[in-house]
Amino acid sequence: MxxxxxxxxxxxxxxxxxxQNTTNNKPIVNAASAFLALLDKPQLEKINYAYxxxxxxxxxxxPKARNGLMLREMNDKQKxxxxxxxxxxxxxxxxxxxxxxxxxxxxxxxxxxxxxxxxYRSPVKYYFTIFGTPDEKKLWGWRIEGHHLxxxxxxxxxxxxxxxxxxxxxxPGIVPSGEKKGYQILKDEVNFAFELLNxxxxxxxxxxxxxxxxxxxxxxxxxxxxxxxxxxxxxxxDMNAAQQKLFLRLLSVYVKNYSLGFSNELMQKIExxxxxxxxxxxxxxxxxxxxxxxxxxxxxxxxxIEYDNTQNxxxxxHTVTRDLTNDFGEDILKKHYEQxxxxx
Numbered sequence: 001m002x003x004x005x006x007x008x009x010x011x012x013x014x015x016x017x018x019x020q021n022t023t024n025n026k027p028i029v030n031a032a033s034a035f036l037a038l039l040d041k042p043q044l045e046k047i048n049y050a051y052x053x054x055x056x057x058x059x060x061x062x063p064k065a066r067n068g069l070m071l072r073e074m075n076d077k078q079k080x081x082x083x084x085x086x087x088x089x090x091x092x093x094x095x096x097x098x099x100x101x102x103x104x105x106x107x108x109x110x111x112x113x114x115x116x117x118x119x120y121r122s123p124v125k126y127y128f129t130i131f132g133t134p135d136e137k138k139l140w141g142w143r144i145e146g147h148h149l150x151x152x153x154x155x156x157x158x159x160x161x162x163x164x165x166x167x168x169x170x171x172p173g174i175v176p177s178g179e180k181k182g183y184q185i186l187k188d189e190v191n192f193a194f195e196l197l198n199x200x201x202x203x204x205x206x207x208x209x210x211x212x213x214x215x216x217x218x219x220x221x222x223x224x225x226x227x228x229x230x231x232x233x234x235x236x237x238d239m240n241a242a243q244q245k246l247f248l249r250l251l252s253v254y255v256k257n258y259s260l261g262f263s264n265e266l267m268q269k270i271e272x273x274x275x276x277x278x279x280x281x282x283x284x285x286x287x288x289x290x291x292x293x294x295x296x297x298x299x300x301x302x303x304x305i306e307y308d309n310t311q312n313x314x315x316x317x318h319t320v321t322r323d324l325t326n327d328f329g330e331d332i333l334k335k336h337y338e339q340x341x342x343x344x
Contacts, residue, residue, distance in 0.1 A: 089151060218308045229304075234280050247280060278299070302325055
């Protein structure tokens with residue numbers, strides 16, 4: 001299909017060293033195993049949970065304590081190994097965003113004029129958690145999480161099988177002052193969306209914009225399970241060819257955070273559910289910061305992407321990507337249990 005080919009070309013141009021693999025999980029298993037081999041017994045007790053533990057669903061994106069092993073509790077060699085696991089889990093683009101979000105805590109602390117001894121904003125307050133045992137064939141998972149970052153993965157049968165929820169946030173969305181003034185981590189998520197919005201005519205905008213006021217945050221929050229919304233907004237089928245191209249470019253910004261093999265499989269799932277059924281929803285201002293912010297959503301029966309920028313006078317971004325069919329690897333866990341049961 002031409003549209004899928006166009007998107008794939010975009011992805012090929014953006015992948016890096018760690019993204020050259022397909023969905024094969026060997027590099028991830030190697031990175032996780034090397035990391036765990038450096039930890040002592042108390043650290044292993046902190047980082048390890050059973051795969052079927054409820055802790056796997058205990059995710060959030062605010063600056064709070066988590067269960068797992070914090071970067072602060074690691075020596076330099078362990079930190080390097082932990083970050084290698086993060087890099088192995090994402091595409092080049094995804095890695096760069098995740099690392100930039102962690103480092104943004106330093107800028108946020110300066111902007112908030114926090115005292116030097118305060119660690120409320122800190123790039124070492126990010127937690128790594130392993131569920132089960134890293135293995136190329138068996139079912140296991142891992143989470144990397146802290147303020148404005150939540151990466152949730154599952155692996156089974158030699159491949160990366162699930163990689164949602166994935167949360168990326170940025171406060172500030174655009175750095176307003178200081179040496180990094182104008183710095184923007186989630187730039188494409190913003191600029192591509194406004195370019196798409198500004199391409200619609202008055203009749204299309206009536207379908208697309210559901211409210212002049214944006215919701216205060218992503219609507220799904222940190223729910224364990226989410227479902228598709230009511231069929232609002234404008235569909236892919238109701239867009240002209242130029243708008244469809246802009247829409248797919250925006251969608252690809254989120255999908256290409258994953259390695260090339262996984263992102264292609266996810267896009268194939270989205271396409272199979274029906275590109276024409278993909279919807280784009282908008283609420284709030286039509287310019288950055290207008291009406292105290294803006295919100296948009298992309299969805300069909302497989303994918304749900306939310307973007308919200310309303311806090312701090314519309315300069316504080318939250319984004320989330322969720323697979324409505326396999327969040328937290330629930331679909332593969334169900335199949336795993338069924339297969340194990342059939343052996344008994």
